[in-house]
Amino acid sequence: MRPTKYFTATEVSLHNTLGDLWVSYLGKVYDLTPLVNEFKGDVLLKPIIECAGKDISHWFDPKTKDILTHIDPLSGCVKYYTPRGRFVHVPPPCPRTDWTNDFGRPWWRDTQYEVGLLSVKTRWIRIINTLTSQEQGLEVCSEETLNEILQRYLRYNSHAASYTWKHDCVNLDMSKTLEENGIPDEDEDFYNTRMDRDLFSQSICLYFNDDLTEL
Structure with a gap:
């Protein structure tokens, strides 16, 4: 059986608007349009919107499948590495009362957004x-x-x-x-x-x- 659909990078690149936003990472293709609708108007969407239709594998550690991390020079703690700016589901660098982590799985680990695989060639x-x-x-x-x-x-x-x-x-x-x-x-x-x-x-x-x- 071949249940998974394959996409070219060109096909992914066509989905680059707020009403139709796809990205690819680590060999898979994701439709993040529902995420954009859920957090509409939130400044934390900015890095995702800037990469609409693109491959963002460089955001991730291929071994852990999680966002890259680094040692924060101020706190000495391990933090997510987000050079384009913090985005949805990434915790703030310091404790805050206006941020909760009861959202379940972060979007990059949520298979509901997955639509297929990115063609290797x-x-x-x-x-x-x-x-x-x-x-x-x-x-x-x-x-x-x-x-x-x-x-x-x-x-x-x-x-x-x-x-x-x-x-x-x-x-x-x-x-x-x-x-x-x-x-x-x-x-x-x-x-x-x-x-x-x-x-x-x-x-x-x-x-x-x-x-x-x-x-």
Whole structure:
């Protein structure tokens, strides 16, 4: 089973407003819009809003999955390290009567905001409709199966499921990834040979099945 959805960094970056705010960190993607709505108008949202649509993994210790810490030079105590300023659920540096810690889990440990995984490596492919000669470039996640790539392609062709997908005249297994279908990622080869990878991308040809399936 593949219950988790993968996202590209570009997709995450599009969610960069107060009404639609995503971030990624430590390989996962989070929708913090509910958090923003809950603390609307709170100055402690500022560092989060400034990083809307971005990766904030540098805020965290990858081993503990918690916010980075440091020794406070004034108190000599271990404190959260927040160079952009203190944010929601981070305690104040000194005891205060207007701050409580009865909120449960801090937002960075709360799985309710998680929407999927950030792709470790994305790649560009060309999808060629042999019926219409339409060609579409598509950035996809290397972890995605062809069926998941098909879902991305539906915005360009709502009948995409009515086609047989082939590469080098070989039918593709829609339940497998590009790599598993023998379509290698050649970015490293292009880098080593100093060639522009934008000049070439692997192509997939679609052959119409004459059934007009619509998803």
